[in-house]
Structure formats: C-alpha cells, structure tokens
Amino acid sequence: MDSIPYTERRNAITMNIDTDTPEGIVDLIHECNMEVFNGYENHKGLSDDTILNKLDQFVSLVRTNLQTENSIIVLSGCGTSGRIGFLAATFFNELCLQQNLPPKYRYIIAGGNSALVTSIEACEDDPVIGTKELQCITDTYEHVLFVGITCGLSAPFVGGQLEYCLNNPQKFTPVLIGFNPISMARRTHVSKWINDTTFYDIALRMETTAGALVINPIIGPEPISGSSRMKGGSATKVILDTVFYLASCNNIMKASEVIEMYRTAVGTMEIEGQDIATVVEQAGECLLNNASIRYVGSSTFGIWGMIDASECVPTYNSSYNDIRGFMANDYFRKNLNPEPPLSFVSPALHEATPDDLSKTFENLPPSSIVVFIDKDYHLQKSLVEKLQEKGHHIVWIKILSTESFDLNSNVKIIDLSKCIPSTDVTMQYSLAEIILKLCLNTISTGAHVMKGKVFQNIMIDVRVSNVKLFYRAIDIIKSLAGVDYQTAERCLIQSIYQTNDTINDKTIDQHIMAVANNHDHVVPIALLMSLSNCSYTEAKLKMDKCPIIRDICTGTNQSST
C-alpha cells in the first residue's frame, strides 16, 4: 500500500459510497473535500506550514514577473490540470487588464484547445510535444515563470517542459504543483522520452535545484480513486487563485489567511447538502432512464459546467450526450489560444458559442434535467418556461446572483450564495467558482455512482486512453478479480482488441490507440473475463445484458445470465 501514490489510493471514507443514499454520497464527498484543507492522516494538506511558506515564495515570484518587462507566466497541464490552468490564466489576465497592466498569463493544455472540453488523454504521454509547445509560446520572452501542474506527479508532457526549464535556468523559473511526495512520482518509462527519463527523475531534479519550487501538499486520496478532477483539481485552483490574487492585488495578506477563506467557504457547503442530494438523486435517475443532464451558464461559470460535463466521458466511459454544458455568452471562445485552422476542433467547442438554446434542447429525452448556473436562470426565463412545459426538471444553482427567490415550486434551488462571505469582488468570484466546481463535481459524480458506474469507490468503467489509465485499469482488474498481473493484462488487451486471441506483438502505445476505436466497456468486460475465467466473446455477451456495470462486480450479473 505504501508504494501506491496518494493520488491513486482508495479513500477509506468512501469505501462504500456505491451503496449509500444520495444524502450519504454528498456527505462523503464533502468530507473528502475538506481533507484538502484539514489534512489527511498525519499530513496537514494546504494548512501545512511548509506549504504555506512555499506559497508565499510563489507569490513573490509572480509579483516579480508581473513587474518585469518581457516576461510571462505559463501554466501548463494535461486534462483537468490544463483546464484549471486555462481558467486561472483567463481570470487573472482579465484582472491585469482591469488594473491597466499587460495580461501576462499564458496557458498550455496537452491536446490544444479541444482538450479543454474533450478528453484527449493520450497527449499527456508526450514530453517532446510538451517541450515544443513551451518553446513556441515562450520564444520571444526573456523571463518565464513556468508552472507545471500534474496532480499525480506523473504526466510526461509536463515532465518534458520542466526538464527544458531546468536545462535553461537563465530564462526559466520552474514551479511544479502536484499532490504526492517526490518519492511517489511516476517511474514508468514512456516511449518518447529519451534516455529513459521518467517523471521521478525530473521531480527529483526540481527538488534539489536552487530556485525551482515544488508545491506538493498531501491532500489525501480522491473520493473516487484516481479521479484527480475532484480534490486534485480543487486544490490546484485554490493554490493558483491564492497566489495570483495575492500577487496581483499587492495585498499584504499571507497565503494562510486566504486559504482559510476558502476552507470556511467550502466548509459552509455542508448546509446545502440536502438540496444537492435531491439533485444528485434526480440526476442519477435521469442517467438510469437514458435522459440527459444539461448545464447552462455564462463566462467562467459556463466553462466550469462544460468542463465538469466533459470529464465524465473518460472517467465513467459515459456517452458524450449524457451530460453536456452550454455557454450562454461567447466568453469561452474569446479567450482561447489562437490555433491553426486545421487543428482538430472538438465538436464540444461548438457549445462554447451561444446558439439558440431552445432549439438545441428541443429534442431532449423526457424528464431530462437542465441546470441553470447563477444569473442565467433569470436571463433565460422563456427557455426555463418552455422546458418546464415539456416536463423537464429545472435546477437553479444560485451563487452570486442577487435575484430573489420568486419561483414556482417546481424549480429545485441550490443556494450556494450562503457560502460566499463579503470580501472584495475578485475573491468573491474565485470563492464562487470553487464552490460551483465542487457542487457540479458532486452532482456528476453522484449521478454516475447512482447509475452503477462505481464499485465501492473504484471507477470500473474508466476509458483506457493513456499509459496512466492503462496501468490503473490493470490494477482495478487485479484487485477486484483477485488475479495476477499477467491475467489482468491479458484480459484487458483482449478486451481492447475485442478478440479471444492472445496478443503479444503490440506496444502499450498501440493498445491505447486501439481504445480510441473501441467504445465498449473495455475494463468491465476484461474484469468479467478475469472473474469468470471466460473468453472475450462470452464476457461481452454477459456485459450486453447488464445495464448496471457495478453489478458485474457484485456477481448480480453473473447469476442472472
């Protein structure tokens, strides 16, 4: 157990989340979220003095950069880590402009803009592309503060960039953010990293190089093992917002005081637990009945909706159509990096442009849920009424909106405004965002738990779309079926290629590419093969009869076939 990185471990709090009530699910996720601030086992999370001191150092680095000519701050990461970096860059550039300062924040996300709202997980294994993109974006600048974000201390894309910074110290100051001790950084080799370098080698160099900064509080395992979009993403956001806020505002506050504001705000979410649970229950039923969940919001609130929705696809192998987010203004597209016209553009990015939403939602399956985020509930009044006439459920997440509660009783309100203290506008907005993120994460995670996509606290239908997820899938099969590594790997590979034959002549990279063409339940089928010692074809047949993936682990599916 000790060698398993914290970010991949199972959290004892949520061991039975799969059999809990909606209220229980919400409480357990909340309890896990509080570990980010209060600590886990003998670690103190974001309240650790060493970490707080490092955050103050980080503030000085940012402040210096903001005052230096010909310099920029680059935030880079893969998946959720890249998305959080994008949102922070966008938000704090706006603050720079408001203060008549040049917007200095830049973002890089593995896979480009499409990856902001689509899972393009394979790019995270490529240190070469990571380095090229960093070179490209920093080419004309003299000083660069580089912030590499990888919750698991694992992404080679970010590792390659950090290595490049360490090799060019006259220009780059590297900062690494993640949530494992250096000793648990990933030691797996990837094909594209020369000299067999691993992330661990780079993390070690970061730790021992003067001027480089590693910020790696231990915040405890995720509520759903490995789902770093949850606590990892939240902790990343709190760290970035705290540091950039303090640096931009020339505030004399210390990082500890700002972190305390986040802790109090997130802690207060408990009082809305019952209302969130009601929505989780509705959302779970919605997914079980093949209805849809939609989020509607503007500006960054809308982007948080799009991001939360898109992350369900790799985590739960859910359909793109199950949960989708829509923007009600064109804020998202306006803030994207320019990209060549021929670069792959995700269909989800179309939802970043406001369209006629009533047309878009015309054919929603009966009893779908539409969640309006903050002021968009009032701005979209006629859409709300139309949707209600059709019998869809309406949810209003109120956060900063000052509109009253003059509502008809059919609208479910989650009133998160109670969690926002009176402080300055920038901080209020940042607090509102983290609270919204946690609320949306809870709804989408809870809904998938209720749909049976989680066994105990394991994501049993994860899409095996990169090296990290390939090994995670093998671990899942090994531990749930009680088989050895070789059996788990063989079943996984057969399930990926949809064959009963043994495949020995392909690399991990090829397996991952093959997953892109296989949207079946790759891991559950492999698990079933291991559990019942049967062929791919037999397992697939059983699987097709089993609407609830979780049942295959409890044996319900096997006995019924």
Ligand code: S6P
């Ligand atoms: C996790 C999410 C993934 C990760 C990505 C980067 O819930 O689905 O997209 O963010 O794999 O992970 P890391 O450890 O480098 O931040």
